[in-house]
Amino acid sequence: MKAAQAPIGVFDSGIGGLTVVREIMRQLPDEQIIYFGDTARVPYGPKGPETVRRYSSEITAFLAGQGVKAVVVACNTATAHALGMLQANLPIPVIGVVEPGARAAVRGSHGGAIGVIGTAGTIASGAYERAIRALAPEIRIAVRACPLFVPLVEEGWLDTEATRLIAHEYLAPMTAERVDTLVLGCTHYPLLKPLLSQIMGPEVRLIDSAEETAAETARILDSRGLRAQAETRGEHRFVASDAAEQFLRMGQRFLGAAIERVETTTLG
Amino acid sequence: MKAAQAPIGVFDSGIGGLTVVREIMRQLPDEQIIYFGDTARVPYGPKGPETVRRYSSEITAFLAGQGVKAVVVACNTATAHALGMLQANLPIPVIGVVEPGARAAVRGSHGGAIGVIGTAGTIASGAYERAIRALAPEIRIAVRACPLFVPLVEEGWLDTEATRLIAHEYLAPMTAERVDTLVLGCTHYPLLKPLLSQIMGPEVRLIDSAEETAAETARILDSRGLRAQAETRGEHRFVASDAAEQFLRMGQRFLGAAIERVETTTLG
Numbered sequence: 001m002k003a004a005q006a007p008i009g010v011f012d013s014g015i016g017g018l019t020v021v022r023e024i025m026r027q028l029p030d031e032q033i034i035y036f037g038d039t040a041r042v043p044y045g046p047k048g049p050e051t052v053r054r055y056s057s058e059i060t061a062f063l064a065g066q067g068v069k070a071v072v073v074a075c076n077t078a079t080a081h082a083l084g085m086l087q088a089n090l091p092i093p094v095i096g097v098v099e100p101g102a103r104a105a106v107r108g109s110h111g112g113a114i115g116v117i118g119t120a121g122t123i124a125s126g127a128y129e130r131a132i133r134a135l136a137p138e139i140r141i142a143v144r145a146c147p148l149f150v151p152l153v154e155e156g157w158l159d160t161e162a163t164r165l166i167a168h169e170y171l172a173p174m175t176a177e178r179v180d181t182l183v184l185g186c187t188h189y190p191l192l193k194p195l196l197s198q199i200m201g202p203e204v205r206l207i208d209s210a211e212e213t214a215a216e217t218a219r220i221l222d223s224r225g226l227r228a229q230a231e232t233r234g235e236h237r238f239v240a241s242d243a244a245e246q247f248l249r250m251g252q253r254f255l256g257a258a259i260e261r262v263e264t265t266t267l268g
Numbered sequence: 269m270k271a272a273q274a275p276i277g278v279f280d281s282g283i284g285g286l287t288v289v290r291e292i293m294r295q296l297p298d299e300q301i302i303y304f305g306d307t308a309r310v311p312y313g314p315k316g317p318e319t320v321r322r323y324s325s326e327i328t329a330f331l332a333g334q335g336v337k338a339v340v341v342a343c344n345t346a347t348a349h350a351l352g353m354l355q356a357n358l359p360i361p362v363i364g365v366v367e368p369g370a371r372a373a374v375r376g377s378h379g380g381a382i383g384v385i386g387t388a389g390t391i392a393s394g395a396y397e398r399a400i401r402a403l404a405p406e407i408r409i410a411v412r413a414c415p416l417f418v419p420l421v422e423e424g425w426l427d428t429e430a431t432r433l434i435a436h437e438y439l440a441p442m443t444a445e446r447v448d449t450l451v452l453g454c455t456h457y458p459l460l461k462p463l464l465s466q467i468m469g470p471e472v473r474l475i476d477s478a479e480e481t482a483a484e485t486a487r488i489l490d491s492r493g494l495r496a497q498a499e500t501r502g503e504h505r506f507v508a509s510d511a512a513e514q515f516l517r518m519g520q521r522f523l524g525a526a527i528e529r530v531e532t533t534t535l536g
Contacts, residue, residue: 040319041309046422048511051308054534151419154314162437165430243316266322268536 004226007032007237008217009063010072011056014042015247016150016187017074018254020097021236023214024072025257028221030230033237034066038267040241043150044077045119045186052121056082058267060090062239069226072217073097076185076209077119080127093220097187100212102131105183106139108205112180113140117170120145122185142177146170146186153188154250159195167192171199183207191253239263272494275300275505276485277331278340279324282310283515284418284455285342286522288365289504291482292340293525296489298498301505302334306535308509311418312345313387313454320389324350326535328358330507337494340485341365344453344477345387348395361488365455368480370399373451374407376473380448381408385438388413390453410445414438414454421456422518427463435460439467451475459521507531 008028010021014037021035036059038044044052056078060071070093073079073086079096086094105114116128123145132141148166157163174182182204184190190208197206221227228234240247244262251259276296278289282305289303304327306312312320324346328339338361341347341354347364354362373382384396391413400409416434425431442450450472452458458476465474489495496502508515512530519527 040315042314046310046514047308048513051510147423148416148419148425151416155415157416160433160437162430162433165428165433169428169430242319245316246314 003069004228005032006067006069007034008070008072009034009036009060009066009068010074011036011038011059011063011078012075012187013038013044013077015039015251015254018251019187019190019208020072020074020210020213022254022256023210024217025234025236027214028218029234030228031234032228033234034063034068035236035238036063037238037240037247039247040267043119044075045121045147045150047121049081049125052078052081053085055268056086057089060086062265062267064090064092068092070095070217070221072213074187074213076187077121080122080125093224095213095217095220097209097213098127098131098185100216101183101185101207101209102128102135104207104209104212105181106132106135108207109139109181113142113177115174115177115179115182116141116143116185117146117174117182117189118185119150120147128183128185140177142173142179144170144173149192150186150188153191158191163192164195167195167199171196174200179204181205181207184209237263239265241265241267271337272496273300274335274337275302276338276340277302277304277328277334277336278342279304279306279327279331279346280343280455281306281312281345283307283519283522286519287455287458287476288340288342288478288481290522290524291478292485293502293504295482296486297502298496299502300496301502302331302336303504303506304331305506305508305515307515308535311387312343313389313415313418315389317349317393320346320349321353323536324354325357328354328362330533330535332358332360336360338363338485338489340481342455342481344455345389348390348393361492363481363485363488365477365481366395366399366453368484369451369453369475369477370396370403372475372477372480373449374400374403376475377407377449381410381445383442383445383447383450384409384411384453385414385442385450385457386453387418388415396451396453408445410441410447412438412441417460418454418456421459424521426459431460431463435463435467439464442468447472449473449475452477505531507533509533509535
């Protein structure tokens with residue numbers, strides 16, 4: 001198999017990264033994808049940097065064993081803690097979600113502050129602040145960890161009164177800082193877009209890293225001559241580290257398409 | 269060291285099991301305790317039975333290596349999925365939280381239905397229903413998974429308006445079934461007791477397994493001649509599989525006392 005025909009490996013702590021897969025499928029329909037969701041150890045958000053790095057190494061070793069030509073870290077927490085390490089250790093391109101999200105935010109902002117919401121781990125890491133400041137040193141940034149958003153999304157409570165109250169609480173600093181651009185720094189959050197948009201108002205731009213990350217993946221594959229030829233439609237494999245039932249049940253909501261089969265494998 | 273002077277091993281997916289440790293410390297002040305919180309893989313609630321059994325085996329192997337004389341599975345999900353397996357495989361007594369909770373519920377109920385709330389995994393396992401039916405085959409039982417309670421407790425939102433709305437939603441079937449006894453089938457839930465009690469009303473008895481589990485532990489140690497002699501005050505060690513910071517920060521709320529030191533160790 002030529003390298004360009006090899007699959008792209010995509011991983012996340014669970015199913016949230018399927019929002020990134022969805023965008024890669026849309027922008028790169030000829031590519032094969034192998035997705036790994038670490039459902040046995042989800043969530044990464046509250047866990048420490050060392051633990052997240054260890055899990056990320058185990059997953060990329062698995063993906064490398066599957067012969068992937070590139071890895072997309074479709075998890076904000078794993079990107080925040082492990083991207084540099086993975087890029088240093090792997091001989092193939094490794095693309096995270098933070099840099100593309102930061103770039104889109106800086107491009108989208110027009111003089112106001114940029115807000116970033118994410119898991120406890122992503123926010124504590126300061127990764128978005130560093131990435132935004134590298135592009136726009138003077139810009140004001142407001143950050144807030146929103147640990148209840150992931151379980152609310154997984155419960156399917158995308159627009160209940162309780163979700164609305166919690167979102168108001170979490171977004172209060174964003175409104176106070178008058179952000180004009182809000183980075184959804186967790187792959188679960190795009191499902192809350194309608195609610196978050198209502199709360200922030202139509203003038204605030206919501207940045208969902210998935211689109212930018214898929215575009216970045218396309219650019220990097222092109223620059224290395226690794227884009228798949230359209231010989232066949234890309235095949236997509238889904239692998240999880242815990243029982244696949246929940247993956248099948250909830251994955252569709254994130255992927256926007258039915259998942260027919262999920263393989264399971266044990267890591268660690 | 270005589271067997272009776274060995275520590276009791278207690279484990280949970282994270283910090284919730286500290287509510288059980290607290291009760292053991294109160295009822296068995298002479299006992300040494302070694303607590304293991306699997307914070308690197310928390311929560312177990314949404315995970316599949318096989319995964320939870322694997323994690324439980326790894327933890328009990330670690331505790332056995334520390335020379336414990338008995339193991340208390342201070343996690344409802346792990347008890348539901350792994351207790352039988354652990355009891356079959358370990359040469360020391362293994363005590364779960366489900367049986368003691370079920371017994372207290374049957375004793376506390378006076379003709380009404382018994383309600384059980386817990387994580388998705390605990391409820392799906394049917395463990396409480398089986399344990400209650402074994403004692404009182406005719407009793408009506410209402411169950412409800414409450415996946416948002418753990419993250420709400422960990423966020424410290426024990427009595428916000430959002431928590432209240434979510435609790436009303438979760439408890440609606442309990443009120444509809446007119447339960448007179450409600451089992452808090454997750455070690456995080458005792459922290460929500462004031463709110464849950466307000467919603468259910470003063471006539472509904474809330475069963476917190478911790479107290480019963482500590483009493484059961486005392487009975488089993490006595491029956492095997494394994495109660496520690498009061499030579500010294502019992503020492504308590506706390507071990508976590510992920511960075512100890514969160515453990516230290518949140519553990520006190522569960523334990524009701526300060527935790528001075530948390531060791532970390534890697535499993536799996």
